[in-house]
Amino acid sequence: MATHPITLTVNGSQRQGQVEPRRLLVHYLRDELGLTGTHIGCETSQCGACTVILNGQAVKSCTVFAVQADGGQVMTIEGLAQDGQLHPIQEGFWEEHGLQCGFCTPGMILSTYDLLLKNPDPSEQEIRHALHGNLCRCTGYQHIVKSVQYAANKMKGAPAVAD
């Protein structure tokens, strides 16, 4: 089967590859680029563990072909901390115990990133609505909501973070 050349900007670096069209973005990121912070959970577009930011919005990378993302900008969890400094959302999850096993965390954090871009001051209900597509089987979500609130407070007035 013919392969297609693709060029993606991933966490600020240009990456070129040659993929079969059926190659899912999540597999490309993990298996070809070694970015294993993007997790594979349910593989059926439900759990949100594979969430990445594609062209400025959160998407489930198990439900996108890498060829569809050709020419696009991708940010994975590895792209969030700058110069060894945790992003305020990561800091929020750290400070508020927003994780236990951590499997859902990259997806939770990137969905939060999408939320705070659209709505910098979300209510608790809006936070829960925004994280509707991310499943956590450990924490019962209370601490996750607090983590997002911590991040929103910290980011208020702070300059927007580049993709």
Place this chain on the structure above:
Amino acid sequence: MIPGEFEYYAPTSVQEAVSLLQQHGEDAKVLAGGHSLIPLLKLRLASPPVLVDIGRIQELKGIRRQNGAVTIGALATHADIEFSEDLRGVFPLMHDTATVIGDPMVRNLGTFGGALAHADPAGDWPAVALALNATMRLTGPNGERTVAADDFFVDLLTSAVEPGEVLTAVEIPVPQGKYGTSYQKFSHPASGYAVVGVAALVQMGADGACQDCRVAITGAGPKATRATATEDALKGQQLTEELIAQAAEQAGNGMDFLGDIFASESYRAHLVKVFTKRALLGAMQAAQ
């Protein structure tokens, strides 16, 4: 889960897409947002040899309001609709419906046109398109044609889009005068799909009576369907809660109902009446 092999094309114009579809005939399937198709490919419930990705066709994007109508490009995502203030001002139910589809990531990529063309019996947009009297614009090898929403949903997972055609846009007339809309949904607790969803549009005349109304049901049967007996019982009447409750009892008359382990046919038939009443009450209140 890895889909079967396929050839992939990413045209940048509708004409190019149509000629690719024509060239590959029944082998080709259109890929838009991919949020119905890619799960089917991964489960290998579908294995089309050719995918024509229309996601890069700029002319299919955007939401425009002009000449008393709203035109929604087939590639407008659920999120585009959810966050369109302009659209929300004209049809609040478009916003309300978008927010109960899937989850934020699904809404960021899943498209309005894709959901309509896919004609999922539990999809939300088919009911809305019927209630709002939408017109679908299609382009195929023989040029453009339009199909009214009433003729668009043919059967389970079957819309009026012919092989070789692309759904390009959906046009929705903005009613004159006072009107209200509402979408009420009983969501499946796990999947979020509509077990039953009812969309309603109520238009009020100068005399305060119901000048026109349209009610459409999704989730309950193999395809989205109008509740015409309910509509007829309300047209020309001064609407009251009691009258709406009576009219809603006729919703679903003569319909084929689906049943599954979660909701039996008779339960869906019951839900149709309940949610028709709620949607009509919501639309009536919004019209006042």
